[in-house]
Amino acid sequence: MEAYCDLEVDVNGEETFMVDKKIVAQYSGKFTKLFGKSNSTTGKFKVIFHDFPGGAEGFELMLRFCYNNGKPDIGPQNLILAHCAAQFMEMKESVSGGCNLLEQTEKSMREISYWTWSELLIALKQCQNFVLITDSCAVLEKCLDSLVAKLVFSSEVSPCPSSCSPDSSGFRFSCDSKSSESIKTNSSRSTWWFEDLLFLSLMLVEMLVKLMFSRKFDHVVISKFLLFYQKAKFSTSATEEKRKIIEMVIDMHFNMDRSSVSCKTLFGILRVTLGLNINKCSRNKLENMIGLQLDQATLDNLLVPSPYGISYLYDVNLVLRFLKAFLHRGTCLVTPIRIRKVASLVDMYLAEIAPDPSLKPSKFLALATALPDSARDSYDELFHAMDMYLEVHTGLSEEERLKICCGLNYEKLSAEACLHLSQNKNFPSKSTVQALIIQQSKLKNLLLATPSSTSFTDSPCSSSDAGKRGNKDKTSEQVVLYAGNFDTSVDNEKLRAHLQGMQWRVMELEKVCRKMQSQMAKMAKSKASGHSYARSLPKLCS
Numbered sequence: 179m180e181a182y183c184d185l186e187v188d189v190n191g192e193e194t195f196m197v198d199k200k201i202v203a204q205y206s207g208k209f210t211k212l213f214g215k216s217n218s219t220t221g222k223f224k225v226i227f228h229d230f231p232g233g234a235e236g237f238e239l240m241l242r243f244c245y246n247n248g249k250p251d252i253g254p255q256n257l258i259l260a261h262c263a264a265q266f267m268e269m270k271e272s273v274s275g276g277c278n279l280l281e282q283t284e285k286s287m288r289e290i291s292y293w294t295w296s297e298l299l300i301a302l303k304q305c306q307n308f309v310l311i312t313d314s315c316a317v318l319e320k321c322l323d324s325l326v327a328k329l330v331f332s333s334e335v336s337p338c339p340s341s342c343s344p345d346s347s348g349f350r351f352s353c354d355s356k357s358s359e360s361i362k363t364n365s366s367r368s369t370w371w372f373e374d375l376l377f378l379s380l381m382l383v384e385m386l387v388k389l390m391f392s393r394k395f396d397h398v399v400i401s402k403f404l405l406f407y408q409k410a411k412f413s414t415s416a417t418e419e420k421r422k423i424i425e426m427v428i429d430m431h432f433n434m435d436r437s438s439v440s441c442k443t444l445f446g447i448l449r450v451t452l453g454l455n456i457n458k459c460s461r462n463k464l465e466n467m468i469g470l471q472l473d474q475a476t477l478d479n480l481l482v483p484s485p486y487g488i489s490y491l492y493d494v495n496l497v498l499r500f501l502k503a504f505l506h507r508g509t510c511l512v513t514p515i516r517i518r519k520v521a522s523l524v525d526m527y528l529a530e531i532a533p534d535p536s537l538k539p540s541k542f543l544a545l546a547t548a549l550p551d552s553a554r555d556s557y558d559e560l561f562h563a564m565d566m567y568l569e570v571h572t573g574l575s576e577e578e579r580l581k582i583c584c585g586l587n588y589e590k591l592s593a594e595a596c597l598h599l600s601q602n603k604n605f606p607s608k609s610t611v612q613a614l615i616i617q618q619s620k621l622k623n624l625l626l627a628t629p630s631s632t633s634f635t636d637s638p639c640s641s642s643d644a645g646k647r648g649n650k651d652k653t654s655e656q657v658v659l660y661a662g663n664f665d666t667s668v669d670n671e672k673l674r675a676h677l678q679g680m681q682w683r684v685m686e687l688e689k690v691c692r693k694m695q696s697q698m699a700k701m702a703k704s705k706a707s708g709h710s711y712a713r714s715l716p717k718l719c720s
Contacts, residue, residue: 184222206270211268212225231259231265232259235259239256243269252283257301258305327393372403375403380426412450421456425456431447444471465496470507472520476523482497490534497527501548505549518553524545547584554587557587561586561599565604576606580608589616
């Protein structure tokens with residue numbers, strides 16, 4: 179029977195179809211509303227669609243259903259297309275009791291969980307063309323959920339890669355030949371599916387990962403997939419697309435367990451973001467994640483070049499933000515061991531950036547004082563970093579040098595560091611005197627800790643030796659007296675030489691006291707065991 183075409187349909191400007199209005203209207207509620215119940219065949223009509231889902235392909239699929247007496251031909255390759263077209267055209271049962279296309283698509287959707295792996299991939303590829311259509315979301319979510327369910331199951335079965343082959347009876351993953359070949363050559367079964375999902379759009383990847391989170395999928399594997407996806411996509415993406423991809427990767431990592439994301443991984447992501455100008459929210463998330471694991475970082479990790487327009491060689495402000503995030507994790511998490519590791523890392527970083535002539539004193543001092551005093555058992559490394567900085571920045575004023583030295587705890591400097599400081603012209607004179615005062619205080623405490631002179635009856639030291647020793651003690655006390663009357667206007671070179679001599683004598687006394695304490699301990703031990711101890715104590719003067 180010759181077909182009668184009395185309706186012209188323009189679909190999205192892509193293609194024009196000549197159809198029988200009567201045949202289509204008996205299945206489509208939309209056409210019924212347009213033409214009413216009139217069965218008139220006089221004249222021809224024209225309908226123009228601007229937003230038909232799937233365009234000409236979707237309309238043609240709907241027509242085949244109508245001209246085939248409502249017999250559906252629905253599969254993974256066209257389910258989403260048929261579902262969206264049926265929704266748009268308000269498909270219904272025909273007057274003769276024919277099939278309802280919308281009901282058929284919904285029935286097929288309920289069987290998605292039984293589809294094979296390759297069937298799910300086919301459906302997802304088609305879904306990407308309809309992600310902006312609300313009616314497609316249900317199909318999309320069901321496909322993704324079924325996909326994740328199969329991945330969860332695959333992670334729980336035998337580690338043999340052959341279980342993922344098309345012929346596997348363990349679970350029906352009908353992978354194509356390319357995917358099967360990839361599985362055979364992949365060293366890790368947990369990553370066999372990575373290449374298969376590279377076609378997913380950014381939006382679908384985000385939906386997939388969120389479903390994985392809800393299914394308690396291994397976060398380590400999720401992280402590997404995201405980094406694999408990012409690396410693969412970057413080779414063909416424009417700058418703006420790269421920015422969106424890395425922002426998605428950061429946001430997804432932020433929702434993972436901290437233990438599943440290594441510090442090395444986070445710094446690798448950070449390097450990728452350089453020059454991409456990612457949004458502030460994602461940047462803050464990344465910096466916060468790194469800050470929480472700063473004790474696991476290395477010096478090379480921190481040596482990030484400064485952003486464009488900043489004169490510093492390295493991005494000091496970035497490291498300061500890391501430290502802020504680390505300290506804000508709470509006292510219960512910032513253990514002494516962790517904070518000492520960070521302090522050691524900061525000292526190495528300061529030594530690395532100290533020679534930078536563009537580095538301002540305020541930035542150097544901010545880094546030096548960012549951690550509490552308890553973070554360092556010794557300030558020697560920080561002192562050497564300051565020495566390097568002051569040697570390069572010779573134009574600093576006396577006031578600026580003093581501010582830099584505020585970051586030092588002189589009580590935690592070794593005798594060698596104090597000696598070096600007293601001889602160092604880069605440091606202000608007040609710092610030199612302060613170091614000597616602290617060292618004298620340490621010596622005084624050391625002398626007080628030694629046994630009294632009445633315990634040294636066996637010592638061969640003469641009275642003249644004792645007198646000399648008393649003179650040395652007096653001289654040590656004069657360091658404090660002199661420091662109190664210190665005037666920077668006097669001859670600094672002469673004063674510095676005098677202070678250096680005093681420091682040497684203080685160090686000699688420290689050594690003698692330590693030796694005396696050792697000898698006395700041996701004597702006490704000998705007496706306790708009933709043996710005599712004839713060795714003499716060291717003389718205080720030679």
